[in-house]
Amino acid sequence: MQTTPVPPLAHRAPSISVTLAAHFERLIATGGLPPGSRLPSERDLAASMSVSRASLREAMAELENKHLIERTPGRGTIVVEASAEELELRGLAADSAEQDDAAELRLVVEPSIAALAAQRATESNLLQLREVLDASTPALKPARSLELDLEFHLLLAHAAGNPLLVTLHGLMSEWTMPVRTHSHSTRAGRTHSVAWHRAIYDAVAAHNPDAARTAMESHLADVRHLIAAETSR
Template identity: 65%
Template sequence: MAPVEIPPLTRRAESTPVVLAAHLERLIATGQVAAGDRLPSERALAASLSVSRATLREAMHELEAKHLIERRPGRGTVVVERTDAERALLDLSSPAREARDAAELREIVEPSVAGLAAQRATPANLLQLRGVLDRTTPRLRPAASLECDTEFHLLVAQAAGNPLLTTLHSMVAEWTMDVRRHSHTTAEGRRTSREGHLAIYAAIEAHDAARARAAMAEHLGDVRRLIAGTAG
């Protein structure tokens, strides 16, 4: 199997190993680099990203510590496959879910996920979240705003460091996508989303778990009330 192509780095304002780890982890979290994909050789990857091999090794050590990649004899470095538990959880997924039930599940799960993210987020995780917030401007069109919203919540789940929670989050995100899409059709909805994300990020950056849980709960409550108001 040929190695997957890795896009270049675009941000280097901070520690290069942190930027590199954030770049690679985001590609894995968003599925741009899929489970089972083989990464280029260390020499080729360092050259394509214009970093030293020592810098690359430091970033790869973080990804290994997070169980996102593994080195396999004869195959090089590959993205870790889903566990049996993750696959079993995905098998429970169904496209037909009551929107109210899925939204309720989201309001139970995501505050706890945000609390864990506040406890466990690495500098690379924080950099990924900041990157999404930097792209979330008031002038975004609805589709682009929804894309940033989806990525932000996914990266919060990734920062929690529990693959089962990340899998559950992805399932709930899919079940609530129609409702979330509707919430981004208005300027008020897009503003509410961005302000909620800023508050969540501030709590995660401060490593304040209680504050992160509260910020996420308030954010989801604001979105629910906004949707109810537009529906009425």
């Protein structure tokens, strides 16, 4: 009798250290742990989260390698402050950007971010993106859908591993907010957004930079097409 092939698992359960790293990095990315925050001691943090100190150390090592935290004797663990270059970028006036210019900048930058994320994303980065996708559905209210859209693109920028790109992405989000808000105001816009985010995630998870770049380009082109169709009615 021949054996029956068994399909592979769709997702493997991440290790505790990967889950911890994803949790902390998402908090740092979304402002839950702002720059300069001091984390509790390793002993207290492990106890409060009911995890082993070994798993916590492994997660902290990943965050340190990504330059998200600093661990120094006597000071403990601190969330890294923004660099001078990042502060200079943040100082640009958001209202100085025309919408067309901001959209063009997004078309240049975001596909490159997706390609870099496909090259550099760690398991914890993929877990963060997957959690956002799992919470995203076309049935959400526009405000919540927009919030998750912003978080997905922000976490993708973090996965690219370049803090200046993260800062530039934040500025682009501000400059393109009217377009993003309009895009998520309709069910069609929300449906397309979720579908393209899944395509981008699949390419990043497969570590395929070309596919990630193409999926992001298609996503942004689709947004412009949907908005043009809506405004022409």
